[in-house]
Amino acid sequence: MSDDKTAIITGAGTGIGKHSAYALLDEGYSVAFAGRRAEVLDAAIKESPAPDRCLAVPTDISEPDSVAKLFATTLAQFGRVDLLFNNAGLGAPGVPLEDLTIEQWRRVVDINLTGSFLCTQEAIRAMKSQDPKGGRIINNGSISADRPRPNSAPYTSTKHAITGLTKSTALDGRKNNIACGQIDIGNALTEMTARMSNGVPQPDGSTMQEPTMDVGNVARAVVYMASLPLDANVLFMTVMASAMPLVGRG
Secondary structure: OOOOOEEEEEOOOOHHHHHHHHHHHHOOOEEEEEEOOHHHHHHHHHOOOOHHHEEEEEOOOOOHHHHHHHHHHHHHHHOOOOEEEEOOOOOOOOOOHHHOOHHHHHHHHHHHHHHHHHHHHHHHHHHHHOOOOOEEEEEEOOHHHOOOOOOOHHHHHHHHHHHHHHHHHHHHOHHHOEEEEEEEEEOEEOOOOHHHHHOEEOOOOOEEOOOOEEOHHHHHHHHHHHHOOOOOOOOEEEEEOOOOOOOOOO
């Protein structure tokens, strides 16, 4: 698939980001692994199917200078950016909305929304300047881009906003042959969702275990979105555990 293509993945050290990176490496991509912790990125690359086509770039995506360095380092190493997967994200403590601190709110907004915006800006700058021009941006929207869980106002708000960023980027990118789509992921089994085995709060106040799916299903979906020619785009895709409480949830 690749023809010497390069991807940048945020939150690439673990979970969905790591497995998506591995799947793209299997397709011949070179991949820049971005994340906050260098040791986690290095461990992920060591376990990858093609360490020689990997680059670890410790990055705080909430900081413009750090994001600029991520793209400059990737371009210096690989020469171009064909794919950005805006995957990094975090949540706030699951407490009532009125008990959240402004610091907790701002941290989620800074990473989930501002971080994706900053990475998108740098991706557009790179993609419209390279030859051949263009590229693809995929945003991790999450099921929360459509409907909330209890006590999740910061995360849900930012993921709803990602939908707006996806639509705006898809529109504004047209003139530069830049496609943008969003993948909404439900209950992929990763380190982050392992807690679901102990039960997850439900809107009626109960707690229940929720079905999960293999994270490899998400990685394959990302590869499919990336595999399309730039005159075709998956604007929105939902990949979820079939029996999770989404259909019928609110």
